[in-house]
Amino acid sequence: MIRLPDEHGELRPYEPGRARSAGHGPGPAPRSRAVFAAAHVVADPYRTAADAAAAVDWDATLAFRRHLWAHGLAVAEAMDTAQRGMGLDWPGAAELIRRSAAEAKSCGGRIAAGVGTDQLITPARSLAAVTAAYTEQLAVAEDCGAQPVLMASRALTALARGPEDYLETYGQLLRQCAGPVILHWLGPMFDPELTGYWGSTDLDTATETLLAVITAHPGKVDGVKVSLLDAHREIELRRRLPDGVRCYTGDDFHYPELIEGDEQGFSHALLGIFDPLAPVAAEAVRILDTGDTKEFRSLLEPTVELSRHLFRTPTRFYKTGVVFLAWLYGHQSHFTMIGGLQSARSLPHLARAYELADRLGLFPDPDLAAFRMASLLAVHGVSQ
Template sequence: MKILLPDSEGLKTAYQLSGKSAPQEKLPADPARIVYSAAHVTADPFSASAPSGRAAIDWETTLAFRRYLDGLGLGIAEAMDTAQRGMGLDWRNALELIKRTREELPHARVVNGCGTDHLAPEDARSLDDVSDAYLEQVDAIQGVGARIILMASRALVRVAKSPDDYKAVYAKVLSACDQPVVLHWLGSAFDPALKGYWGAPHFEDALEVALEVIEHNKSKVDGIKISLLDKEKEILMRRRLPAGVKMYTGDDFNYPELIAGDEQGYSHALLGIFDPIAPLAASAVKRLGEGDKAGFHALLAPTVPLARLMFQAPTQYYKTGVVFLAWLNGFQKHFIMLNGAQSMRALPYFTGIFRHADACGLLRDPERAIELMRSFLALYGAD
């Protein structure tokens, strides 16, 4: 099978599909690594508010994708940035998403994004405002029996004057959590509004603050996910975590190496890239648990070029690539996103996603994917 794909200059050349097909192996219930896939949402394109107004979600298609992830044995990180949290998905719809996933998959391994996004940063006047916002979401999520991943707060960045302010807010919020939570250190590459998180401009100082927060509240902390796209920083922090506190890699550039680990430890995973590469993620971690480290790397290493393209700067628009591939693979009937985010990447990005996905065997129905890709190119006058 072939398709004509344009390059960055518009020159079209024939691309021969690889014919590869990703394995479809289920991760066992006791995997070698705890693995969460942050999951995207499908917009409802027929709503009067779509795509740039209040979030309008196609609930059945969104939940069907979560059933698919659970069927592969993957955990689900719900209502996170992959679901466009803070970039189209507001708190009201995030809570509805959390509730529906809880009802749909009551026995699945799920952690749910808890933040302060219903409080506009410019409306935050004090640390109490931020704490109260966090606690409102904590109460709502725990009220439906769901577990929490404590997301970074734009409002806290705005009002905090020192690292001690971060320590105070986290201590107050964590004390209200009824189960150990996953903390999330989201780097400014993913959200520029979070620059200087933990009240420190440099990583070395921020690391000390984060470690102190964990140490002082370790009975309330299951682990921490860091999304800094820097493997050395993650490894450094991983080696200093208190006993029993897990590192969940959020590094969508270096995840195979970090999950495999070294002689001093390894990272579990909570990744946006595991949405589009879900079958390979499940199969690879299954093989790792079987002692087949070479097989693990053989499956995941070819996905890294796809991930590096999908998460290229400006990194916060990686969701566009995630949903584009979901559309090509038939998980949804259209390529419309919340907040019009389908327009946030250029044509060469999409043709690159197509090529890399095919090279990894991630096009579930290549003939259908070619048909959709041709219709997509036609919108750009490149059919």
């Protein structure tokens, strides 16, 4: 029995449960859906944040990627889950991409890598500078054999005068890409500096610009990751994508129904929540491969409450909960993040995340998770 704090400052008793996810072991990649987990990085608690690359515990970080591959998931590397723009700078991200891509080759894992413009520390003065920054990062990903994900750019958002600037910039990038890439529409709930992406705050207008980019470059876009937390809008976009272009859901609120789909199609997945949910998520989609939608939903739908909790406003701090759960699971020896981001969520928020994950039976060692939760509470003055 441990006492957990709630958001009202009260302590209440909680009886930890037992592991119920032991059956969700390693397995092959799902066949009917492409499923990426956007993976977090493990910080080195003994290093300062002055050098982001040096502040990463590479052994633990790569071990976690092997965990994802073992369960049949693909890895989406150096995305916002890995603290891009929130602690991990471009040199650190480039090193992460190189190391993870080499690890993927050694174990046969699939990998995609985030390509952006975050090396532009000062505001870019021209679209040419934005394109050049994208091009530099694109070369790193392609040279490593990772599929590029063209991430939304803060620099482009700040400079663009309208849809035509997005059409020009993405046009130049897609013409030079060696193979099909994944485009990324990250909503302002994940990053307020991306408000008005695709040239308009009107989402209908923005959608038309995105579709124009895709249709103007046939064969160059594998798919679009949609992170707007709006299931209806994602479905509407999905139905309008050209043949052969995938919709990758980035909706951490509605992923079960979006992945299952309807009579007109379905979404593939590229999700931050699949970092902590890897064993269950992979098993659920393998069951979906058989056509058993009822069992698929019975496995995945109960996890939505945890996901909505981790991604609650301010959504961009969901990474704290993801790393917290990785610590409770035993994937890393500490709860420390690059740039001190472990402090971004409150103790009651973390306690609720622990409770929800424990009730789902996600912890492979519930006793370890309870001990670590109690240890964190003790640091904050909560005696048991």
